[in-house]
Amino acid sequence: MTVPTALDARFRDAAAAEGLLDVAYDLVDTPVGQLLVAVTDRGLCEIQYDPEPEREAEELARIFGVRVLRSPRPTDETRRQLDEYFARRRRDFDLPIDLRLAREFGRTVLAELARVPYGELTTYGALAAKAGRPRAARAVGTVMNRNPVPIVLPCHRVVGSTGALTGYGGGLDRKRTLLELEGSLPAA
């Protein structure tokens, strides 16, 4: 038997409202494709490109606890801010972020990354220096690649020392799209 949509939605809302979830997630449509957005009681913990929800739920359960449920309400604020960002009505995200998916050095680097302003670019080397390890440009590249919350923590604003876009976890096309949106690359 299929559970009627309204009844299903009511349960998913109630589960979140009663504070019973380790992670609530939902799928969000954006100009750079569908994203999986996951939220804990501490904040936004993941944004994933090209989501595979079943596999991702397993991964989230392993890290945060087994009560992982698709539940739109807790992700509403993230969705709203993403919509505004893509409509060019928002430059900075104002969201609590749960960085438990990142490791220690990663957290330091991501904290520095968060300060790179809208419309500007920095380099892996510069970010490494700011994080206190000037020679760790390559490690910073790895941290960017594993950034649990791309777009919101703007790893798309980090480029190679020659200005080449270098790489992006979501693919270079998306990096280009985001930078064009922010006006730091001329539109193709």
Place this chain on the structure above:
Amino acid sequence: MMELVSVPPFERFYEENSGLVLAQLRRMLGRQAAEDAFQETFLRALRAYPTLKHGRHLRAWALTIARNVAIDGLRKPRADGSLPELTAEDSPSPHAELEHLTDELPPTERAAVVLRYGYDLPYADIADALGSTEDAARQAASSGVRRLRKRRTE
């Protein structure tokens, strides 16, 4: 060696069992009351979920919680003294009739009689539902039946 089955994310547990649970609740309670019981069932499951040690028998576990919730619903005295409503598609049903007949039994006996003779559940399941042993469930049902017989002959 026993295979280690880990507890799946709640999402998967819910997707795999929600339809079955709703079907069972509708059989027991009727369409309307089943909706509230459905939500309560999965909220209870969610509260208990982190305490699960492994992922075996999750379907039976879900159905047991659903039965517990349904029985709580049946036991709960209604303000107007009526029984949980049953929609047309659910009646006429043996359990509806039994529920009328068993109105005056003590709650445990009533639940045992209704589940045994109205829903045809095995005593193991009734024991789960009542949170008692199988023997206690059997005793509750038979003393319920005795009480009904006695009342009829009075």
